[in-house]
Amino acid sequence: MRLIFDKSVKDRACVTLPASEIPVYSVKNAGFLRIAAAELPEVSELDLVRHYDALSARAYGVDSGFYPLGSCTMKYNPKLHESMAGLCGFTDIHPLQDETTVQGALEVVYLLTEYLKEITGMDDGSLQPAAGAHGEFTSLLMTDAYFRSKGERRKKILVPDSAHGTNPASAAMAGFSVVNIPSRRDGLVDLNALRAETDGGVAALMLTNPNTLGLYEKNIAEIAEIIHANDSLLYYDGANLNAVMGKIRPGDMGFDIMHINLHKTFSAPHGGGGPGSGPVLCKSFLRDFLPYPLVGASEGGYGFLKPPKKSVGKVRSFYGNFLVALKAFAYIIALGRGGIRDAAEKAVLNANYMCALVSEFLEAPFGGARMNKTEVSECGGEGGCAGSFECAAESEKSKKFGGACMHEFVVSAEKLKVDTGVSALDIAKALIDYGMHPPTVYFPLTVHEALMFEPTETESKETIDAAAAALREIVGEAAKNPEKIKNAPFTAHVGRPDEVKAARKPVLAR
Amino acid sequence: MRYTPHTERDVKEMLGVIGAALPEIFEACGIPERAGSARSIDGITGGILSEEGLSALETERELKRIAAKNKVYGAVFLGAGAYNHYIPPVVRHITANPRFVTAYTPYQPELSQGILQAIFEYQSGIVRLTGLDVSNASMYDGAASAAEAVLMCVADKPGDILISEGVNPEVRAVVAAYLGGTGRSVTLAPLTEDGLTDAAFIAARGNAACCLIQQPNYYGNIEDAKAFGALLNGNGVRYIMHSYPTALGILASPGECGADFATGEGQPLGLPLSFGGPYLGYIAAREKYVRKMTGRIVGETTDREGRTVYVLTLQAREQHIRREKASSSICSNEALCALAAAVYLCALGKNGFRAVAADCFDKAHYLAEKLERAGLRLKYKNAEFFNEFVTVSDSKKSSRILKLLDEADILGGLKLNEREILWCATEMNDKKQIDGLAELVERV
Numbered sequence: 001m002r003l004i005f006d007k008s009v010k011d012r013a014c015v016t017l018p019a020s021e022i023p024v025y026s027v028k029n030a031g032f033l034r035i036a037a038a039e040l041p042e043v044s045e046l047d048l049v050r051h052y053d054a055l056s057a058r059a060y061g062v063d064s065g066f067y068p069l070g071s072c073t074m075k076y077n078p079k080l081h082e083s084m085a086g087l088c089g090f091t092d093i094h095p096l097q098d099e100t101t102v103q104g105a106l107e108v109v110y111l112l113t114e115y116l117k118e119i120t121g122m123d124d125g126s127l128q129p130a131a132g133a134h135g136e137f138t139s140l141l142m143t144d145a146y147f148r149s150k151g152e153r154r155k156k157i158l159v160p161d162s163a164h165g166t167n168p169a170s171a172a173m174a175g176f177s178v179v180n181i182p183s184r185r186d187g188l189v190d191l192n193a194l195r196a197e198t199d200g201g202v203a204a205l206m207l208t209n210p211n212t213l214g215l216y217e218k219n220i221a222e223i224a225e226i227i228h229a230n231d232s233l234l235y236y237d238g239a240n241l242n243a244v245m246g247k248i249r250p251g252d253m254g255f256d257i258m259h260i261n262l263h264k265t266f267s268a269p270h271g272g273g274g275p276g277s278g279p280v281l282c283k284s285f286l287r288d289f290l291p292y293p294l295v296g297a298s299e300g301g302y303g304f305l306k307p308p309k310k311s312v313g314k315v316r317s318f319y320g321n322f323l324v325a326l327k328a329f330a331y332i333i334a335l336g337r338g339g340i341r342d343a344a345e346k347a348v349l350n351a352n353y354m355c356a357l358v359s360e361f362l363e364a365p366f367g368g369a370r371m372n373k374t375e376v377s378e379c380g381g382e383g384g385c386a387g388s389f390e391c392a393a394e395s396e397k398s399k400k401f402g403g404a405c406m407h408e409f410v411v412s413a414e415k416l417k418v419d420t421g422v423s424a425l426d427i428a429k430a431l432i433d434y435g436m437h438p439p440t441v442y443f444p445l446t447v448h449e450a451l452m453f454e455p456t457e458t459e460s461k462e463t464i465d466a467a468a469a470a471l472r473e474i475v476g477e478a479a480k481n482p483e484k485i486k487n488a489p490f491t492a493h494v495g496r497p498d499e500v501k502a503a504r505k506p507v508l509a510r
Numbered sequence: 511m512r513y514t515p516h517t518e519r520d521v522k523e524m525l526g527v528i529g530a531a532l533p534e535i536f537e538a539c540g541i542p543e544r545a546g547s548a549r550s551i552d553g554i555t556g557g558i559l560s561e562e563g564l565s566a567l568e569t570e571r572e573l574k575r576i577a578a579k580n581k582v583y584g585a586v587f588l589g590a591g592a593y594n595h596y597i598p599p600v601v602r603h604i605t606a607n608p609r610f611v612t613a614y615t616p617y618q619p620e621l622s623q624g625i626l627q628a629i630f631e632y633q634s635g636i637v638r639l640t641g642l643d644v645s646n647a648s649m650y651d652g653a654a655s656a657a658e659a660v661l662m663c664v665a666d667k668p669g670d671i672l673i674s675e676g677v678n679p680e681v682r683a684v685v686a687a688y689l690g691g692t693g694r695s696v697t698l699a700p701l702t703e704d705g706l707t708d709a710a711f712i713a714a715r716g717n718a719a720c721c722l723i724q725q726p727n728y729y730g731n732i733e734d735a736k737a738f739g740a741l742l743n744g745n746g747v748r749y750i751m752h753s754y755p756t757a758l759g760i761l762a763s764p765g766e767c768g769a770d771f772a773t774g775e776g777q778p779l780g781l782p783l784s785f786g787g788p789y790l791g792y793i794a795a796r797e798k799y800v801r802k803m804t805g806r807i808v809g810e811t812t813d814r815e816g817r818t819v820y821v822l823t824l825q826a827r828e829q830h831i832r833r834e835k836a837s838s839s840i841c842s843n844e845a846l847c848a849l850a851a852a853v854y855l856c857a858l859g860k861n862g863f864r865a866v867a868a869d870c871f872d873k874a875h876y877l878a879e880k881l882e883r884a885g886l887r888l889k890y891k892n893a894e895f896f897n898e899f900v901t902v903s904d905s906k907k908s909s910r911i912l913k914l915l916d917e918a919d920i921l922g923g924l925k926l927n928e929r930e931i932l933w934c935a936t937e938m939n940d941k942k943q944i945d946g947l948a949e950l951v952e953r954v
Contacts, residue, residue, distance in 0.1 A: 001623070004631050004856055014857045015598045017865055021941040024868075025875040027760070028894055032732050034762050038638045042859045045600050052604045052628070052853065059624030061612030072614050076513055080566050082606070089577025094588050095786030096924055097581070101916075104579030105785045118557040130650035130787070131842035133829065141690045169829035169839035173661075175691030178834040210539070218540025248541050263842065267513070271846030272625040273615040273647065273806065275788035278842075291687070313687035317591060317653040317680040317775070318786025330573055334511035336563025345532055346514040352535055353524040404530070404538035429620065438618055443830075460515040461524055492620035495813040502811035502823040506800060508644045509630070509637040510810075 001058070003510055004051050008041040014048055058493050059272070060437055066463050068354075070408045070440035070452025071164065071212060073242050073264035075343075080334070081267070081327035090326060095318040099303050106302035109319060110295045112329045113279070116260060119332075119340065120241075121251020122281035126290045128320040132239060133166040135259025135278030136206070140174035141312040142257065142282065142289040143204050143233055149289075149310055154203035154232070160189050162213060162444040164239060167206045176203060183446055187213040187366040189223060198226055204233040209253065210243045212444045212452075213366050214351065214408040224254025233257060233286075241265045242456070243348055243407035246341030257282040266328035277324035291315050346457035347407040350464060354455050355409040357468035361475045362411040365447060408454035410447050417449050422478035422485045424449040427471070429496065430488035434470040511563055580785075583921035585943040587877070589898050589934025590728070590924045591652075591678050592786065593778045595756065595866070596937055598857040601780045605850045615806070615842070619821045626820035629808045629845065632852035639758050639855070640772035641765020642794040646805040648848040649791030649840065652775025653681040656722060656752050657688035658804045658838055659771040659793060663720035663748040664689075665802070665837075670697045670718040674707040676727030677752060685722070705731045705890035705900070709741065716745035720770075724752045725761065729932065730874075730898025731890055732761065739768025755779055755792065756936075757896045759867025764794070771795050780854025781847055790847035803827060804838035866937050870897040873935035873944065880948035881933070889930060898934045900926065906954045914950050922947075 027033055043051075061067070067074035084090075093102050113125050129135035140157065147154045157171035160181045168178040179197050184190045189207070198205075205227050210216045217223065227234045236250040236258035242265045250258050262268050263276035270276070282290065291314055292307035335343065355364055413424040428438030428451065440452040455464055478485045489495075516524075525531060533543050564572065586594040605611070609624065616622030616629075629647045636645035649655040656677075664671060671689070673682060673696050686696055699711050699721070707723055721742050726732045735751060742749040751769035753761075756778045764772035776790030777783075795803060801824065809823030829836040858866060874897035878888060886901035901923075903911075908925040915922040920943070923933035935944065 001627060003627070003634070004852075005634060008859075011861070013859055013862060014600070015596075015859075015862050017596075017862065017869060017937060018940070020869065020872065022872055022876040022944075025872050027732070027871070029732075029734075031734070031736060032761055032894065034758065034760055035766055036641070036763075037860055037864055038641075038758065038763070040635065040638060040858065040860045040863055041856045042861070043856055045598075045857070048600060048853065048856050049604065051856075052607070055624035055628050056607045056609040057624065058622075058627070059609040059613050060618075060621040061609045063608035063612045067614065069614055069617075074614055077612055078511075078513060080569060082611070084570065084573040084577075086602075087574065087577040088582050089574075089580045091782040091784050092582045093580045093785045094586065094594070094783045094921060095592050096588055096590055097921060098912075098916075101581035102785060104576040107576055107579065115559055118559055130654070130844070131840070133839040133841045134650055134654075137839055141687060144690065165828075165830040165833050165836070166839045166841050168834035169832070169836040172834040172836070173691055173839050175693065216539040216541055220540075244541065247536065261842075269611045269846075270614045270842070271844075272610055272613040272622075272628075272849065273845030274842040275844045275847055276842035312690060314653070314680065314683040315687050316651050316684060316787075317678075317789075320786070321788040322785040324788055326573075330569055332559070333572060334564050334566065334569040335513075336560045337557070338561050339512055339563045340559075342512055342514055345536075346516055348535060348539075349516070349521065349524055349528075349532060352528045356528050404535045406539055428618070432618070432620055437614075437621060457514045461520045489620050493623050494620055494817055494819045495815055497619050497813050497819045497821045498811045499821055499823070502809040502821050503826070506644075506807075506823060507810040508800070508807055508823075509634040 001054060004041045004043065005510055007043055007047055007051065010042060012042045012044055014043060014045045065435050065437065066459060066467055067437040068439050068453040068455050068467065069437060070454040071239060071443065073454060073456060075267055075456040076458035077267055077269035081330045084330050085323045085326050090323060103301050105322065106295050108326055108329050110297050110302050112325055115332045116279055116281060119245055120258060120281050121249030122258065123284040124287045124290060125279055125281035126294060127277065127279045127325050128291045128316050129259065129278040129280055130316050130321050131274060131276035132259055132261040132278045133170055134315060135280050136166055136170035136237065137173055138280050138291060138312065138315045139235060139257045139259055140170055140176065142286055144174055145289045145310055145312050146286055147203055154201055156201045156203060158197055158202055158205040160207065160211065162211055162446050163206060163208060164212060164237060167237060187215045188217055188219065191219060191222060194223065195226055198230045198232065202230060202232045204235045206235040206237055208237040208240050210240050210406040213410050214405040215366055216406055220253045239264060240407065243344055245344050246337060247344050257286055262324055262328040267331045268324045268327040275321045275324055277321040343457045350455040350457060350459055351405055351407050351409055354453060354464045354468060355405050358411055358471055361472055362413060363415055364409060364411045366410060408452060410450050410452045412447050413449040413451060416475060416478055420478045420482040422482045424451045426485045426488065427451060427474055430474045430485050431470060432489035433491045436467055436470065511566060584919040585939060586921045587923050587933055587935060587939065587947065588921050590932055591680055591775060592783050594783060594936055594938050595778050597780050597782065600857055601850055601853045604853045605846060610846060610849055616822060619819060623820060626808050628849050628852060630810065630820050632848040633808060635852050635855040636792050636794050639755060640794040641763030642772050643797040644800045644803060645792065645794040646803055646807050648844040649793055649805060650844060651787065651789040651791045652773065653684035655773035655791030655793040656681050656750065657685045659750045659773045660685050660720060660722060661688060662799065662802050662804060663750065664692065664694060667719040670715050672697050672699050672712055672715060672718045672721040674699045674723050674727065675701045676707050676729065676733065677722055677724040678728045681752065704892040705729050706893055707733055709737065713741055718747045720748040720750055722750045722752060726754060726757055726896040726898065729890065729900050730895040731893035732896055735767040736762055743768045756867050756870060759864045760871060761896065776847065776851050779851035781850055788844055788847050790844045790851055801827065802837055805840045805843055869937040870935065873937065873939050874899065877933060877935045877944050880944055881951060884948045884952035886951065897936060898932060900930055900932050902930050904929065911951055911954050914954055915947065918950055920947055
């Protein structure tokens, strides 16, 4: 499709400004002036509308269809939120207005922070970080400041090998070195490896729970004990909070500091990559390190508090992505405690249901066999028992129910690839021809030919049935006609792009 | 409210396929029923959240009640980092399209050509605006852009980090926080009496790693950005020019000024004030920095049939590939805001964009004249300004001026202290508003 720049016609215009009623002034120093005008497109409003309508037809959102992108929580974004975030009482207020004139905005910031504290079991928080990784970075700056305030120098962050890439990247950005902790074959943190790496230089362990395999780190109490016995901090990556909200709280699990992705868990839309919002929450002993300004409430109303004593400062101008926070606020008050718990339960139900269907024809290394079929025989093997590696030590009960995942699950196409040459990526691309968005592929890095599905709670049984049926057909076709699947998709606007060429000779603007 | 579509029958059938009840699933995962403590929201004891939530209608009422507690002014003369500009309605219409709003990051190019091309066009717009070679797909905000540019500059270069005192204090604070992990600190380059960055101070620090200058600076004054370019380029100091994008409609572009990096707050490009966010950080650089660039970048390539297609590229810089060796941890950015900026730039077009900049300049100069006549003095007589300026008064207290304006539904400038106010005018302020404001100030 042609670029908007190629549709430009000299002197065509879309917007006309009012005629000036005041004198014209001029810059005295001609050296200050721009020589070459920015070559922006000259188009009519209709040109512009048609251009973007055509682009939107080549885009795909949650509103278009099933979007089981693992680790991304692509749940439905209620339209009510969009309307409310468009109210001029929210969009047309300046961040530097006197606080008496923005009592509504401060109320949203204050109450949302309170709700998030309650949902997570933390004591305080800031909405300033603009995205999940930004929240991680902020928390790690706080972690560093905390140890420096105690006169300690701790420069190591422990990260499980299944962690999101942002964890180690944020740690490095905040000046830490990163130590990877291997996972056991059952996908959970290897406690022995954790013990071995936990020394006086360790500032924190970053953990996602449930982890990126969709498994709950059931040894969390022991993990917390190991970390706290070393006076290190336990950090919760809130990317997967959707699985447990309303059921169990990071604060109660023993986490000291965390971030939340409001654009995942609390239904603010992803916008094609952002804006997000990544509030940081912490236990009271870390309060003094939070970014400023924080909002407080008194009888006279809401107001900004004095910067916390040892604050890490500001990680973004003003108060964060306010309108994104507003959407999360609307979601939380509409759902209430019951709705929040219901969302987590249905997310887990949908994932287990889909996993049960899909694991009939794709291997689910960490779970997903129908629970009543998962017998003791699975233990010690590569089968579907979540506790396979340590089964001998586990109770009969956990053997029986070993197949459960939480809000997402990972299947491996490794065997299919050996048999047919069809890879995880090929399966993902073939799903496009069924009108669905592919799952996350090749993540986590610890599973070969990984396909990671997160159906989310807002999808119906019919949608999941259709997706499982499509996958079954694709896997069946792979055995019969692998070349067809390797060349998918056929119905998309474009075929598979030459990514090597894009990186080797970058064309990044026109 | 519930956004879950499950009927009782659905749940029963699904659990039948799984072969367990819901509590058993959670228990098998390691979360027994009533795992939460007494403080938790699991329903054991009450917190501040209601159990049942609200209906859609009640939620709407509640949010409208809260929105009504915010004051939306009839006229705005406050800037200082967030600017009240005209947003053509077409911008909001296009950016409200659910296929843009509800899409994820375009990792699947076959399904995301619309988003990828839109970002590519945004990058192209920023390149054209800044006169540099490459732009990324957006940053969290202008302050974060400046901070990440500084991090890029100092990653492989020792020496001072020079930051002009004319850089917005919010931006300076964010840069300082971002540097927390590097152990390096900032050297503040002072302003002269004329309210401009002290060139002699910068010239004396030829071994610096980088220098961040804001154009126009926090006080509205136009820096001699080209002279800084010549000076810094000559000393091999990396030059980050942090610009108000609207001003680039008439002022020399970072490319023309010799900047290595161009950063800035993109909010003036079609985003409402929104109490500070979501906004948009833009960042552009010379070609030689492209493989160190932070954030996502969209590139052009071809598919098997030779059609032009767009993909996320140079991903070897990024966190999901490089992990702790990535150039930044940024993952989610401000894509929808970048889309708004791209549509805004197209809606105004080459001539319209320049006209808005010229109008801001004119309106601010008219306002300054009027305020001088109303009894205020301009603080920086020898500097030129774009659309913001500082006034001084010995007799009229800032808080009194601003209170009187507030009562007349006018949001006045930023109180720097009881004698000084930082004013801003844009194309949104017409003659009547400005005349009315000046009359009120005269009466104080």
